[in-house]
Amino acid sequence: MYVKVCGLRTEGDVAAAVGAGADAVGFVFAASPRKIDIPTARKLIADVPPNVLTVGVFLKQPAEEVREIALATGVGILQLHGDYPHETFAELAEFRLMRATSLTPETDITVGAFGEELLLLDSPQAGSGERWDLTPIASSRPEGQWLLAGGLNPGNVRAAIDAVRPWGVDVSSGVESSRGVKDHDLIRAFVAEAKRITADKSS
Numbered sequence: 001m002y003v004k005v006c007g008l009r010t011e012g013d014v015a016a017a018v019g020a021g022a023d024a025v026g027f028v029f030a031a032s033p034r035k036i037d038i039p040t041a042r043k044l045i046a047d048v049p050p051n052v053l054t055v056g057v058f059l060k061q062p063a064e065e066v067r068e069i070a071l072a073t074g075v076g077i078l079q080l081h082g083d084y085p086h087e088t089f090a091e092l093a094e095f096r097l098m099r100a101t102s103l104t105p106e107t108d109i110t111v112g113a114f115g116e117e118l119l120l121l122d123s124p125q126a127g128s129g130e131r132w133d134l135t136p137i138a139s140s141r142p143e144g145q146w147l148l149a150g151g152l153n154p155g156n157v158r159a160a161i162d163a164v165r166p167w168g169v170d171v172s173s174g175v176e177s178s179r180g181v182k183d184h185d186l187i188r189a190f191v192a193e194a195k196r197i198t199a200d201k202s203s
């Protein structure tokens with residue numbers, strides 16, 4: 001199970017996530033209590049081991065701003081929220097891209113439909129910690145590299161994985177003690193729980 005921990009802001013946050021075995025760590029560059037400034041992000045990203053993917057999170061920001069932040073921080077992949085059109089994905093095609101979207105009857109759940117490498121299915125309010133109805137994808141799941149997010153935490157991630165069998169999971173609110181403040185014990189518990197499922201399923 002691929003595990004991403006999002007909204008990291010300090011060296012301690014990154015150390016907790018990487019030490020727990022997270023596969024990806026996310027940094028929010030959108031307007032948010034979790035927003036990180038460019039110099040801090042650049043320093044944290046430079047210290048992330050190469051086997052851990054660094055993710056820059058954006059919401060409805062112009063492509064030129066996204067590009068500038070990506071180049072200034074050296075982030076490994078861009079997570080684009082806000083239903084950007086095909087044209088924006090094409091404009092940013094020099095970068096690795098993750099398409100982040102909520103699920104509606106109109107949502108194209110084909111991984112790669114916009115040229116992205118990864119698809120993130122999230123709640124309508126990204127980063128809100130709100131659950132959403134997984135029923136539609138339980139029977140009609142995307143294929144390939146897609147992550148599930150939205151209100152996951154150490155106590156419910158097992159059930160969510162069992163329900164929709166995503167390729168990976170993503171968490172932010174569910175590993176915080178208060179909005180924007182990561183709880184390192186919860187990060188460790190979340191990653192262990194998600195990874196334990198993989199071991200259980202393969203045995």
Ligand SMILES: O=C(O)c1ccccc1NCC(=O)[C@H](O)[C@H](O)COP(=O)(O)O
Pocket residue numbers: 006007026028030031032033034057058059081122123125126127128129130149150151152170171172173174
């Ligand atoms: O975290 C934010 O504040 C945020 C703001 C704008 C766009 C995206 C944002 N976060 C994305 C994430 O943290 C995760 O990809 C995911 O949405 C986490 O959801 P949750 O565990 O429900 O907080």
